[in-house]
Amino acid sequence: MTSVGAKGNHFGANGNHVGAKRSYFGANGNLNGASENHFGATGNHFSASGNHFGANGDHFGANKTLVRANGWGQGAAGWPITFRPDPIPDPILSTRHHRAGRLTGHMETPPNTLYYGDNLEILRRYVGDECVDLIYLDPPFNSNADYNVLFAEKDHTEAAAQIMAFGDTWKWDEAAARAFHEAVQSGAGQGGRVPAAMQGFHAMLGESDMLAYLAMMAPRLIELRRVLKPTGSIYLHCDPTASHYLKMLMDAVFGAENFRNEIVWKRTGSHNDAKRFADVKDSIFYYVKSRGAIWNPQHVEHSEHYLKTHYNKKDTAGRIYRLDNIIRSASMGPRPNLSYEYKEFTPKWGWRVKREKLESLDADGRIEWTKSGTPYLVRYLDEQKGAAMPALWDDIPPINSQAQERLGYPTQKPEALLERIINASSNEGDVVLDPFCGCGTAVAVAQKLNRRWIGIDVTHLAINLIKHRLWDAFKVTDAPVEGGPVGYKVVGEPTDLKGAEQLAGEDRFQFQSWALGLVKARTASSDRKGADKGVDGRLFFHDDPDNVAATKQVILQVKSGKVSARDVRDLKGVLDREKAGGAVIGVLMTLEEPTAPMRAEAAGAGIYDSPWGTSHAKVQILTIEGLLNGTERIGMPQTGDLRTFRKAPRAKRDRKRERELFDPADD
Numbered sequence: 168m169t170s171v172g173a174k175g176n177h178f179g180a181n182g183n184h185v186g187a188k189r190s191y192f193g194a195n196g197n198l199n200g201a202s203e204n205h206f207g208a209t210g211n212h213f214s215a216s217g218n219h220f221g222a223n224g225d226h227f228g229a230n231k232t233l234v235r236a237n238g239w240g241q242g243a244a245g246w247p248i249t250f251r252p253d254p255i256p257d258p259i260l261s262t263r264h265h266r267a268g269r270l271t272g273h274m275e276t277p278p279n280t281l282y283y284g285d286n287l288e289i290l291r292r293y294v295g296d297e298c299v300d301l302i303y304l305d306p307p308f309n310s311n312a313d314y315n316v317l318f319a320e321k322d323h324t325e326a327a328a329q330i331m332a333f334g335d336t337w338k339w340d341e342a343a344a345r346a347f348h349e350a351v352q353s354g355a356g357q358g359g360r361v362p363a364a365m366q367g368f369h370a371m372l373g374e375s376d377m378l379a380y381l382a383m384m385a386p387r388l389i390e391l392r393r394v395l396k397p398t399g400s401i402y403l404h405c406d407p408t409a410s411h412y413l414k415m416l417m418d419a420v421f422g423a424e425n426f427r428n429e430i431v432w433k434r435t436g437s438h439n440d441a442k443r444f445a446d447v448k449d450s451i452f453y454y455v456k457s458r459g460a461i462w463n464p465q466h467v468e469h470s471e472h473y474l475k476t477h478y479n480k481k482d483t484a485g486r487i488y489r490l491d492n493i494i495r496s497a498s499m500g501p502r503p504n505l506s507y508e509y510k511e512f513t514p515k516w517g518w519r520v521k522r523e524k525l526e527s528l529d530a531d532g533r534i535e536w537t538k539s540g541t542p543y544l545v546r547y548l549d550e551q552k553g554a555a556m557p558a559l560w561d562d563i564p565p566i567n568s569q570a571q572e573r574l575g576y577p578t579q580k581p582e583a584l585l586e587r588i589i590n591a592s593s594n595e596g597d598v599v600l601d602p603f604c605g606c607g608t609a610v611a612v613a614q615k616l617n618r619r620w621i622g623i624d625v626t627h628l629a630i631n632l633i634k635h636r637l638w639d640a641f642k643v644t645d646a647p648v649e650g651g652p653v654g655y656k657v658v659g660e661p662t663d664l665k666g667a668e669q670l671a672g673e674d675r676f677q678f679q680s681w682a683l684g685l686v687k688a689r690t691a692s693s694d695r696k697g698a699d700k701g702v703d704g705r706l707f708f709h710d711d712p713d714n715v716a717a718t719k720q721v722i723l724q725v726k727s728g729k730v731s732a733r734d735v736r737d738l739k740g741v742l743d744r745e746k747a748g749g750a751v752i753g754v755l756m757t758l759e760e761p762t763a764p765m766r767a768e769a770a771g772a773g774i775y776d777s778p779w780g781t782s783h784a785k786v787q788i789l790t791i792e793g794l795l796n797g798t799e800r801i802g803m804p805q806t807g808d809l810r811t812f813r814k815a816p817r818a819k820r821d822r823k824r825e826r827e828l829f830d831p832a833d834d
């Protein structure tokens with residue numbers, strides 16, 4: 168494929184996109200060939216008849232083995248899932264055009280689902296039109312730094328852990344050029360505003376990393392608008408790096424008339440910024456899809472000053488109150504049906520309520536007459552909800568190192584922030600979507616507030632963490648093995664050897680995170696100057712009744728390529744090195760079947776005798792296939808106290824309310 172032409176040649180001085188298109192991509196670089204009709208054709212989806220997901224999952228093409236066999240995408244009842252076969256280019260993650268379909272039609276009550284994958288692809292494949300009530304997105308912003316995911320150690324210190332999933336996501340390169348091109352082509356349904364905005368960005372920013380970032384965001388925002396119900400709302404969380412551009416893009420996609428607020432969240436108390444004011448805030452852009460959007464007013468407590476100056480009266484029972492107007496002011500003008508005499512008093516501009524209402528207020532002791540003979544309404548403080556919530560949120564602290572809800576995910580947002588958003592713009596039973604869900608704050612809060620949810624993330628690390636979070640807080644799982652209720656589905660994880668091999672071929676790190684998730688281990692940090700050399704993951708446990716504080720470890724290595732007895736010898740060496748830190752068992756997880764010499768080498772390591780009275784091979788070899796089909800598992804003391812992940816605090820649940828919401832109706 169021809170690479171991108173010289174910088175700045177794209178649109179020419181007048182921004183004439185169409186004219187300049189050919190020279191930009193070169194003679195054979197007609198990138199829009201396959202995608203040209205993509206957005207324009209949104210009205211041309213397959214009809215609801217036929218083309219449903221078949222049991223064989225044919226629609227997935229190359230990815231089909233990555234989808235859980237029990238995924239709801241496979242024709243679950245009540246889901247009118249249809250696909251269109253036109254090729255959709257993935258503008259960011261691949262340069263090839265994949266043949267995926269797009270799901271269309273309205274969906275009823277989608278089950279809670281966690282998707283592993285690129286949200287653009289997931290939205291197009293799985294999420295139907297107008298089926299989501301509320302979207303919260305907290306995309307990674309345009310940072311030149313690699314997107315490192317940090318993870319908490321068991322001692323709560325942070326250790327960098329190498330996930331380079333987005334290292335070059337926002338570089339201006341051919342993939343970015345494709346994304347940009349698609350965004351420019353995409354405007355048919357948006358009144359041409361998106362192409363205009365993208366062209367404007369191009370003129371201003373040139374072919375820069377920032378343009379690449381905006382080109383990545385544009386198609387995703389368009390998809391998010393598609394999936395949002397007419398009564399839906401969207402909250403885009405960002406920082407000042409790109410917030411001004413993102414707001415313009417949001418205006419382009421959702422319409423400036425649908426902008427409601429820029430919420431300013433004071434995310435930290437102080438920040439050391441040289442020669443400028445401390446940068447302590449994030450922005451959250453709140454848009455609705457239409458004027459009929461769900462809105463539940465939120466309140467904050469009145470300030471002390473307000474209480475002092477306004478609520479300065481006390482009745483005989485000690486209740487604090489203030490006097491409010493019950494008669495109309497000149498500026499309100501007269502209203503014939505509100506002009507009447509009451510207790511020999513006829514206000515010049517009339518009353519604020521009808522006679523019957525006034526009489527009932529008076530009977531309740533809610534009308535007070537001043538010495539000068541003017542009537543007022545009595546408002547008790549204990550009946551007020553507080554002040555209307557402003558768009559300046561300085562009452563929600565960030566997740567600090569001591570926060571109970573802290574899971575060690577570096578960009579984790581506080582639950583209180585999501586609670587406010589979800590309460591304001593959705594009702595119980597509604598569907599909340601977070602397409603960049605990270606460690607699952609929106610998902611966990613949606614679960615807590617009895618909303619349904621959809622979470623998407625492109626790292627297995629995040630997906631694993633969310634699984635643990637949901638288990639720790641709500642005791643729900645995606646599989647019945649834990650003994651808890653199956654509360655959600657996971658789509659996009661390998662379910663068989665072929666899928667695992669495919670993932671390993673695509674991305675070694677993702678494979679490693681996913682494989683460690685199979686045994687509920689956490690990823691070890693790889694850049695602590697060799698401290699974790701030779702250790703991909705760890706499991707922690709306590710099995711010594713005489714020394715309950717002693718933390719023991721299983722150390723894990725994950726191998727996706729060829730393996731030999733040498734790997735087992737290496738693992739034995741690492742186990743020896745890690746002995747002082749409590750490592751007592753080493754596990755080699757391998758895609759390939761182990762050879763006889765490997766097994767012999769492992770057997771030679773001997774046995775770990777637990778104070779609990781159980782014995783376990785010191786070096787174990789487990790195959791991915793055996794773990795997937797349940798025939799193999801780690802041999803280790805089952806102490807019931809696997810302190811591997813930081814635990815999410817157990818959430819208080821209203822189980823009765825949940826049953827009412829999610830149980831099928833009796834009739």
Ligand SMILES: C[S@@+](CC[C@H](N)C(=O)[O-])C[C@H]1O[C@@H](n2cnc3c(N)ncnc32)[C@H](O)[C@@H]1O
Pocket residue numbers: 284285286287305306307333576578579580581602603604605606607608609623624625626629
């Ligand atoms: C800023 S974090 C979100 C943190 C989240 N709000 C929380 O409280 O944990 C952004 C997340 O987006 C994910 N991500 C980045 N690009 C993505 C994509 N194309 N599709 C899905 N997830 C993506 C990253 O893996 C990361 O977890």
